Amino acid sequence: MNPLRLILIIALLLFASAFPAPMQAEEAKKPALRAGAATSVITPPLGEPIVGGFTPFPAEHIHDELHARCLVLDDGKTKIAFVVCDLLGIHRSVILEAKRHIESELSIPASHVMVSATHTHSATTVLGPTPRVYASDVELSDYERFVARRIADGVRRSVNLLRPAEIAFGSIEVPDHVFNRRWFLKEGTMPVNPFGRSDEKVKMNPGAGADNLVEPAGPIDPRVSFLVLREPSGPVISLLSAYSLHYVGGVGQAHVSADYFGYYSKAIEKSLGTETQDPPLVAMMANATSGDLNNINFREPRGRKAPYEQMQFVANDLAGKVAAAVATLEWADAAPLDARYRELDVKWRAIDESLLTWARETEAAAPRIGDKAVLPLAYAGRVQRLSRASPETKLPVQILKIGDVCIGTTPCETFAETGIEFRERSPFAKSFMIELANGYYGYMPTPRHFELGGYETWPGTNNIEPQASVKVMDALLEMAAEVK
Ligand SMILES: [Zn+2]
Incomplete structure (x- = not known):
């Protein structure tokens, strides 16, 4: 063979074999999981109506800023995004607007984005035109457009901050701060309800320590579930948790505040992060299933507390216990991601x-x-x-799979027993629920509770059919089986 030709062949062989090696190395180096997190301020202008009570009133003071806390996960093929907002509830149309921005700017499909409200009662409305509107699609106000834009920006910033990550899941029981608020009363002591009837079996928020209390009408769910992301053996990127506590309350007059959810995030960020950490740790507390659970111990008379005192107590206690549990977790460097989203044909509550x-x-x-x-x-x-409700509810339900963890969502104030049932029936051993996600549709008692009556079952507090919780559970379990 011509020596020149031989050199050429050898050179070609060397050239060809030069490629696979670096590509394999690249493949090996490529992280199985990446995570990024960011926080958007969504504080409203003063004067916007604070909702949560029966009569809205204008915000007069900002005690602490409201946030949309965002976390994006990427397994190399699929991205999913979590956004937990300091709001009472969020209309479906506001969330769809945010998801339109996210889908067009980041190519994360709407089905893979979960946006939920914490249920702070000291935020202003993003529930569509007031008073309560029973429509799946509405025109957005200026503040609602602002919130949608800030949610999308938080997700975009989280994508900018994606970096190799390890993941861990944990759960602890903290029964101290949750109480069932629906009580059976002694015979003949049921007060008249707004509809002029006193034949209900259950009273919501009876007098704390009153002598006509018999027993609560349902269980509590003491579980705090949490996902933690950290840089490989490095600083914590984000902690996403969920607990079934309605809210705590006890704010100053006409104050805007994120309630205990905000204090909890700050406490976690302080104990698991450092002040100089850049990018900063983003902690968030989503609401699990707290439609019938609150922070009032009805067995004893309630003591007086200074504004913000009780919510700080609850937040610091929970954050301390969660942070301590993080130290004991086992970390994984991979977590295949998947999601399912459906809009159910659940009916609005029929009005005879x-x-x-x-x-x-x-x-x-x-x-x-x-x-x-x-x-x-x-x-x-x-x-x-x-x-006169719009013909369809388009009630959104969603399943998010993060490795061997499964999260199911509802757009309602969901009862504790629904969250417990989902954990028990889910095909994933590690499961939990987040409520008030992807829309707001009022309370969703289980069929048993419609028989008992009480505030959460009244038409106008409950807006959807009594079988809704059964249909939601069926859909969630079906979708969980699909991603298993
Ligand atoms: Zn509520």
Whole structure:
């Protein structure tokens, strides 16, 4: 062979074999999991209406900023995003607007983005036009557009910050701060409800320490579940947790505040991160299933507390226990990601003719009953608007798979027993729920609770059919099986 030709062949062989090696090395170096997290401020302008009570009132002071806390995970093939917002609830249309930005700018599909509200009662409304509207699609206000944009920006910043990550899952039981708020009362002591009836079996928020209390009508769920992301053997990137506590409350008059959810995040960031950490650790507390659980120990009379005192106590105690548990976790460097999203054809709550008649008569009689008419009038309005609800609910439910962990979501104030049932029936041993996600549809008691009555079951507090929790559970379990 011509020596020149031989050299050429050898050179070609060397050239060809030069490529696979670096590509394999590249493959080996490529992280199985990456994570990034960022926090967007979503504090409203003063004067926006604070919702959560029966009558909205304008915000007069910002005690602490409201945030959309964002976490993006990437397994190399699939990205999923979590956004937990300091809001009472978020209308489906606001979230769809945020997801449109995210999908067009980052190519993360809407099905793989979860946006939820913490349920702080000291935020202003992003629930669509007030008063309560029963429509799956609405026009957005300026503040609602701002919130949608800030959610998308937080996700985009999280994508900018994606870096190799290890993941761990943990759960602890903290029964100290959750109490079932629905109680059976002694025979003959049930007060009259706004609909003029006293034949219900259960009272929501009875007098704490009152002598007519018999027992709670449902269980508590003491579980705190959490996912932690850290740089390989390095600083914590983010901690996403969920606990079934409605909110704590006890804020200053007309204050905007993130409630205990904000204090908890700060406490976690302080104990697991450092002040100079860049990018900073982002901690978030989503609401698990707390439709019937709150922070009031009904067995004892309630003591007086200074504003913000109780929420700080709860937040610091929970954060201390979660941070201590993080030290004991086992870390993995991979977690295949997947998600499913459906909009269910659950029906709006049916309003019968006799209830409509009651609503019209109540409105007509309001000037004569004066102050006593506030609650009946509120429900008379809600019942009539509910009878004119948009044809479809488009009720969003979602499953997010993070390795061997499964999260199921509902857009409702969901009862504790639903969260417990999901954990027990899920095909994943490590499962938990996040409520008030991807929309807001009011309370979702289980069918058993509709028989018992009480605030959460009243039409206008509950806006969807009594079988909704069963349909939601079926859909969640089906989707969980699909991603298993
Ligand atoms: Zn609530």
